[in-house]
Amino acid sequence: MPAVHMTSVSKTYRRRGRPPQKALDSLDLVVDSGGVHGFLGPNGSGKTTSIRVLLGLVRPDPGGEIRLLDAPVPAGLPDVIGAVGALVETPLFFPGFSGRLNLQLLAEAAGVSRARVEECLETVDLRDRAEDRFKGYSLGMKQRLGIAAALLKAPRLLILDEPSNGLDPAGIRDVRELIRRLGADGRTTVLLSSHLLAEIQQVCDSVSILARGRCVASGPVSEVLARGASGDLRVRVPDAAAAAAVLSAAGFAVAPPEHPDGRTLLVHGVPAPGEVTRILAAHGHYLEELTPVTADLESAFLAITGDPA
Ligand SMILES: Nc1ncnc2c1ncn2[C@@H]1O[C@H](COP(=O)(O)OP(=O)(O)OP(=O)(O)O)[C@@H](O)[C@H]1O
Ligand SMILES: [Mg+2]
Structure with missing residues (x-):
């Protein structure tokens, strides 16, 4: 069973006084379960829109079909959304509370144990800074706390939208290492969007390449990238x-x-x-x-x- 299956999904943004914007154009996308799957595309190619559509945050044009962990989206979302963790753009935390307290509040709302909070802090390597206030965190630490929040419910599918955007080289290295580790443990399928080819090469097992709202190539990273070699x-x-x-x-x-x-x-x-x-x-x-x-x-x-x- 694929973790994500989108068939012929389109999304047209319509705003008054502006020409309609076709962000997804009959997109077909399959993400198999297990490992880290890259979602690679230049700015504006539709990565964030696809993720939003998958999570039911944006309504697609009529006609396509979407399955998330085998449940139809949006009708079946309530059945599976508890098994999906997502980090789309910057997460919202209380700036004056510590990282730990922020996670504890989220855990409580989601019915997740305190022990799990500690596990997640450990996973993202924030345990020794857990008592510091969120607003004092570096960008990389904020991003890792966001990933910890997405991990609280021990998701079967973890969706990360450009998690290394804006980080410095050390922050990028930490986040990439973390993603590789999550993908390797076998319990979680990771869907990682990025516009950086090098990131996909370093971190992902398989990749789908998006251009102008369509999937133009998909498969194991080495295979897909070899198609671009000139000979x-x-x-x-x-x-x-x-x-x-x-x-x-x-x-x-x-x-x-x-x-x-x-x-x-x-x-x-x-x-x-x-x-x-x-x-x-x-x-x-x-x-x-x-x-x-x-x-x-x-x-x-x-x-x-x-x-x-
Ligand atoms: N809320 C919106 N209203 C109107 N147009 C939108 C909206 N969100 C996205 N778009 C348009 O849809 C297209 C796809 O955008 P999207 O954000 O999905 O791309 P992306 O691949 O995530 O890009 P980036 O790498 O810059 O994050 C773009 O042309 C964008 O301008
Ligand atoms: Mg985006």
């Missing part, structure tokens, strides 16, 4: 023009020598670089350099989402 090779030889002719004749797609020195050329979509080496050597062109042009993270992302750089 191009940069080749340096003493006579690039002659080498290019040899490779073209052998059926390779060769770009004209890109460097004014006339020694460098680009070969497109090469599955086995050894073949390029062999053919060139057989014709007396000895390589000075052969470099796979690995698409950097950002261009891989842009290649997948189809956004112009």
Whole structure:
């Protein structure tokens, strides 16, 4: 049973005097149970809107289907919402109360034990600062307290919307470590939204990529990101023009020598670089350099989402 299953879900924001804004456009999304699932997309691609729709905070356009822990949304939400923890944007806490008291109040309202409060403080590594007032917390500590609050009910599904936004590098590292730990313990499925490819790579097992309100790629992180790799090779030889002719004749797609020195050329979509080496050597062109042009993270992302750089 997938933790999240959205089929053809659309959401159009309509505000008087403004053109309608299609935030979700027939979105299909499946999040399997277990591990950390990334929800990657540029600003405005619809991540927060999908999360809001999932939690019943925003009403989608008629027509699609949404299941959360197998319950239909919104009708079945009351049955499952107790098993879902979410951190969407900055959580609200009483600034003058300690972190512990804030959690205790939430726990009481949710019928959760004091012992569980201590466990959650421990999980997010805030036990020794638990008596400090919330307003004295760093941004990273505030965010970790937010995650602790989302964990109180020991959720089967934990939804985190860009939890490392605005944190400094140490804060980001702590939050990422925490998410990895939560995903690894096997009891919780984590859905983590982010616009940072590197974050998804570090933390997630699987990923869905959102662009303009649609899911454009989904699957294990390594597989999905490999689709953005170019397979191009940069080749340096003493006579690039002659080498290019040899490779073209052998059926390779060769770009004209890109460097004014006339020694460098680009070969497109090469599955086995050894073949390029062999053919060139057989014709007396000895390589000075052969470099796979690995698409950097950002261009891989842009290649997948189809956004112009
Ligand atoms: N309350 C709203 N009223 C009108 N338009 C909205 C509203 N909320 C979101 N939108 C629009 O819907 C689209 C998707 O926004 P959303 O916040 O879901 O994107 P996001 O992927 O979470 O972006 P970010 O990375 O910036 O958080 C955007 O074009 C946004 O302007
Ligand atoms: Mg957002």
